[in-house]
Amino acid sequence: MTVETPRPGSRRLLMAGGGLPSLALALALKQAHGPALAVTVIDPGGADPARHRGRAYTLAAGGRRMLDRLGLWARTADAAEPITEMVISDSRLADPVRPVFLTFGREADEERGDGEPFAHMIEAEPLAVALAEACRAAGVAIETAGVVRALPEGSAIRATLTTGESLRGDLLVAADGARSRLREAARIGWVGWSYPQVGIVATIGHARPHGGRAFEHFLPAGPFAILPLRDGGSLGHRSSIVWTERSVDAEALLSGEPDEVLAEIERRFTLDLGALALEHGPSRHPLAFGIARAFRAERLALLGDAAHVIHPIAGQGLNLALADAAALAEAVTGALRLGLDPGGPDVLRAYERARRFDSFAMAATTDGLNRLFSNDALPLRLARDLGLGIVDRLPGLKRFFIGEAAAARGSRPRLMRGEAL
Numbered sequence: 013m014t015v016e017t018p019r020p021g022s023r024r025l026l027m028a029g030g031g032l033p034s035l036a037l038a039l040a041l042k043q044a045h046g047p048a049l050a051v052t053v054i055d056p057g058g059a060d061p062a063r064h065r066g067r068a069y070t071l072a073a074g075g076r077r078m079l080d081r082l083g084l085w086a087r088t089a090d091a092a093e094p095i096t097e098m099v100i101s102d103s104r105l106a107d108p109v110r111p112v113f114l115t116f117g118r119e120a121d122e123e124r125g126d127g128e129p130f131a132h133m134i135e136a137e138p139l140a141v142a143l144a145e146a147c148r149a150a151g152v153a154i155e156t157a158g159v160v161r162a163l164p165e166g167s168a169i170r171a172t173l174t175t176g177e178s179l180r181g182d183l184l185v186a187a188d189g190a191r192s193r194l195r196e197a198a199r200i201g202w203v204g205w206s207y208p209q210v211g212i213v214a215t216i217g218h219a220r221p222h223g224g225r226a227f228e229h230f231l232p233a234g235p236f237a238i239l240p241l242r243d244g245g246s247l248g249h250r251s252s253i254v255w256t257e258r259s260v261d262a263e264a265l266l267s268g269e270p271d272e273v274l275a276e277i278e279r280r281f282t283l284d285l286g287a288l289a290l291e292h293g294p295s296r297h298p299l300a301f302g303i304a305r306a307f308r309a310e311r312l313a314l315l316g317d318a319a320h321v322i323h324p325i326a327g328q329g330l331n332l333a334l335a336d337a338a339a340l341a342e343a344v345t346g347a348l349r350l351g352l353d354p355g356g357p358d359v360l361r362a363y364e365r366a367r368r369f370d371s372f373a374m375a376a377t378t379d380g381l382n383r384l385f386s387n388d389a390l391p392l393r394l395a396r397d398l399g400l401g402i403v404d405r406l407p408g409l410k411r412f413f414i415g416e417a418a419a420a421r422g423s424r425p426r427l428m429r430g431e432a433l
């Protein structure tokens with residue numbers, strides 16, 4: 013193993029998990045502090061970008077600004093498609109038309125006054141490639157191993173790896189995903205449940221252009237989203253599908269031949285985008301809600317899905333995790349610039365204060381929306397049929413969908429505002 017030995021007097025950050033937000037944090041800190049901070053990312057998959065193949069994420073404007081600040085946007089913009097308009101409808105599968113109750117696009121951009129698209133769809137694999145390359149070039153060590161144990165030892169924390177070796181750092185970031193072993197080992201409580209739904213992800217090719225429009229149909233089994241990707245694929249144009257289905261029905265829906273699966277997608281698709289083809293997937297993802305009772309323990313910070321898991325109804329999980337990375341980078345940098353301990357309780361308290369409320373608010377809102385729409389919610393349908401436009405008037409709903417809810421409270425970390433650390 014070739015782990016960088018910290019120079020005398022320098023600090024070391026250990027990161028368990030090499031997912032996208034974790035690599036973004038490693039890069040931000042290494043760029044800001046150079047040799048004064050050794051950063052080691054430890055992941056059994058060695059942060060291999062192939063694990064992200066076929067996935068695409070809605071990246072809100074704050075996340076895009078952060079990638080730009082880290083010098084990554086120019087390298088990934090070819091894998092990103094701006095969303096020009098978002099159209100949301102509510103109906104049953106057999107309904108001949110899907111009544112639209114919320115549309116937003118340019119006015120959401122104009123409301124923010126910067127002319128920047130409110131979101132992009134970005135393909136995860138090229139983003140992971142750019143992040144891993146930039147991390148290595150900046151001097152971040154990426155180790156192929158798991159962390160099995162972590163023990164605080166006064167002014168440091170010791171992480172024991174699956175290889176039997178152990179590393180000491182000032183701070184350990186647990187970014188080891190929803191089933192975080194390190195969160196459990198630190199005895200941090202977790203409030204959560206599984207949804208009786210699965211998320212089905214696929215890339216669809218189509219003959220006609222999507223024009224940058226994103227659609228989300230709220231069907232009784234859950235939302236079905238069609239999200240624009242960069243042109244390409246066998247038919248010239250592509251979209252990403254994020255399809256929520258009842259777990260009990262998913263097996264039957266997905267066990268058929270590819271053309272049967274495509275026929276099920278077409279039944280829900282409703283857009284006139286010409287001939288369709290299945291380009292990638294479908295892949296299946298269990299869906300859950302969860303939030304940690306604390307985002308920190310002694311010399312340990314939880315980040316991303318290890319701290320909160322939310323329903324993909326608004327495509328905000330990665331955006332939340334990037335905001336965690338930006339906030340933790342800011343707290344650690346503040347301490348290092350003052351010559352203070354980057355793993356000390358003040359840093360961890362500042363991080364938790366910055367992130368817990370937003371994470372809880374986002375988790376609770378996504379859960380509420382899923383409950384409201386993923387059934388035959390009669391009062392809601394009645395309100396729609398009476399033309400009350402009730403959802404369009406729900407305060408903050410557009411802001412929520414464009415991931416700008418936090419910006420309204422001015423609590424966005426510097427990197428998400430596009431500013432340096």
Ligand SMILES: Cc1cc2nc3c(=O)[nH]c(=O)nc-3n(C[C@H](O)[C@H](O)[C@H](O)COP(=O)(O)OP(=O)(O)OC[C@H]3O[C@@H](n4cnc5c(N)ncnc54)[C@H](O)[C@@H]3O)c2cc1C
Nearest residue numbers: 029031069070159188189211316317324327328329330331
């Ligand atoms: C169907 C679906 C659609 C989604 N769509 C969107 C979207 O459009 N926009 C959006 O913002 N978000 C979306 N999300 C959410 C997003 O995928 C997650 O929030 C995000 O990927 C979390 O990243 P993470 O790094 O925290 O966790 P993960 O990506 O799970 O990474 C955890 C890493 O930790 C490693 N690891 C595990 N155990 C250990 C250990 N013991 N030691 C060291 N390493 C370990 C793993 O190998 C892995 O690399 C979606 C989620 C789903 C399910």
